[in-house]
Amino acid sequence: MDLKEIVLKEEDLKIRPDWGSIFKRKAPIFLEIGIGNGEFITWLAQNNPESNFIGIEYSKKYFKKAANRILRNKLRNVRLICIEGSKFLSKFLDSESLSGVYINFPDPWVKKKHKKRRLISKPFVWLLAERLTLNGFFLMVTDYEEYAKEVIGLFLKCPAFLPLWDSPIKNSLPNYYYTKYARKWLSQGLSLFYVGFKKIKKVEIPEWVYKLYPLTKLSKEEFLPENILEIDEKIDFFDLSKNLPKGVIWKGENEVIKIIDIYFKEDGILIDTLVIEGLLKQRFFVAVNCYHKKGVIISIHDSDKPDITEGVHKAIIIITLKIHKIFKKARIIKSTCKVKVFKKVEEVLGESLILA
Numbered sequence: 001m002d003l004k005e006i007v008l009k010e011e012d013l014k015i016r017p018d019w020g021s022i023f024k025r026k027a028p029i030f031l032e033i034g035i036g037n038g039e040f041i042t043w044l045a046q047n048n049p050e051s052n053f054i055g056i057e058y059s060k061k062y063f064k065k066a067a068n069r070i071l072r073n074k075l076r077n078v079r080l081i082c083i084e085g086s087k088f089l090s091k092f093l094d095s096e097s098l099s100g101v102y103i104n105f106p107d108p109w110v111k112k113k114h115k116k117r118r119l120i121s122k123p124f125v126w127l128l129a130e131r132l133t134l135n136g137f138f139l140m141v142t143d144y145e146e147y148a149k150e151v152i153g154l155f156l157k158c159p160a161f162l163p164l165w166d167s168p169i170k171n172s173l174p175n176y177y178y179t180k181y182a183r184k185w186l187s188q189g190l191s192l193f194y195v196g197f198k199k200i201k202k203v204e205i206p207e208w209v210y211k212l213y214p215l216t217k218l219s220k221e222e223f224l225p226e227n228i229l230e231i232d233e234k235i236d237f238f239d240l241s242k243n244l245p246k247g248v249i250w251k252g253e254n255e256v257i258k259i260i261d262i263y264f265k266e267d268g269i270l271i272d273t274l275v276i277e278g279l280l281k282q283r284f285f286v287a288v289n290c291y292h293k294k295g296v297i298i299s300i301h302d303s304d305k306p307d308i309t310e311g312v313h314k315a316i317i318i319i320t321l322k323i324h325k326i327f328k329k330a331r332i333i334k335s336t337c338k339v340k341v342f343k344k345v346e347e348v349l350g351e352s353l354i355l356a
Contacts (some may be wrong), residue, residue, distance in 0.1 A: 028099040038066025090215035108144040129160035148193035164196030214277035226299035
């Protein structure tokens with residue numbers, strides 16, 4: 001057993017993969033969001049060898065400590081990935097695939113202006129409701145009572161959930177492991193707040209949740225979007241870099257596409273692109289390069305690997321249309337962009353491409 005077996009890399013995982021194959025067995029899956037140094041998930045895995053556990057952590061410093069702890073304890077029923085919580089739920093889990101979720105001391109973002117950064121929000125609760133199995137549970141512990149009460153309010157408003165206990169909040173939970181942070185807090189005579197809910201009926205993700213978490217829409221096979229334009233005139237990439245627009249090139253509901261900057265090179269240009277879809281922000285380079293003797297190819301630069309959302313398709317399509325506006329006789333000879341997205345962009349912008 002080595003770290004390669006324990007630690008999973010986001011770029012190596014398929015969209016919503018077969019977790020039975022990854023763990024080399026079929027078993028109930030439990031998730032801990034924010035594993036810190038890994039002591040809680042280690043305790044869980046040691047005491048529940050019949051189950052599979054996934055731990056996620058955004059901090060690389062703590063992630064490394066957790067991975068080494070799992071390796072030292074030779075726990076074959078644990079896999080770890082360095083990723084943000086809602087992104088993992090959106091991209092790598094199927095409907096009704098989780099038996100339970102643990103969150104120990106999530107950042108409460110106490111300042112009013114930072115509250116929107118809190119992980120647990122209305123859309124997060126709905127997403128979790130869709131990913132949990134029937135009777136699957138959510139269990140959180142925090143030292144911040146206001147956050148605990150806010151979370152309770154969010155779960156009570158989602159029809160998929162009921163409290164785990166007679167009251168949705170407790171100050172102690174027998175047999176629940178005390179992490180290093182919990183031990184420190186309790187040693188000062190301060191209170192902890194446990195929040196628990198279980199899924200009591202199935203729900204479908206509302207459309208507004210999809211818009212905020214666009215990765216939930218990804219299919220298991222996504223193709224890189226690219227367009228090839230045939231252009232019969234000489235292409236001066238320096239002039240092209242100066243004539244393409246900068247700034248916001250698309251704005252819709254919960255959606256913005258922006259060209260931050262454009263860089264010239266002898267055989268093409270690089271377009272620094274920002275795509276915001278709901279709560280997802282992606283920044284990457286779009287490359288415009290020569291294609292044979294008469295044409296250009298518009299694609300994502302090889303150095304970048306954004307998630308291939310509808311917004312990324314739109315960025316490639318819009319940049320293609322902007323180039324077509326400069327070279328009015330250009331014809332499109334190949335496209336891997338989604339047809340429905342292409343038509344939507346053309347309709348909104350009032351522009352269309354000539355097919356070769």
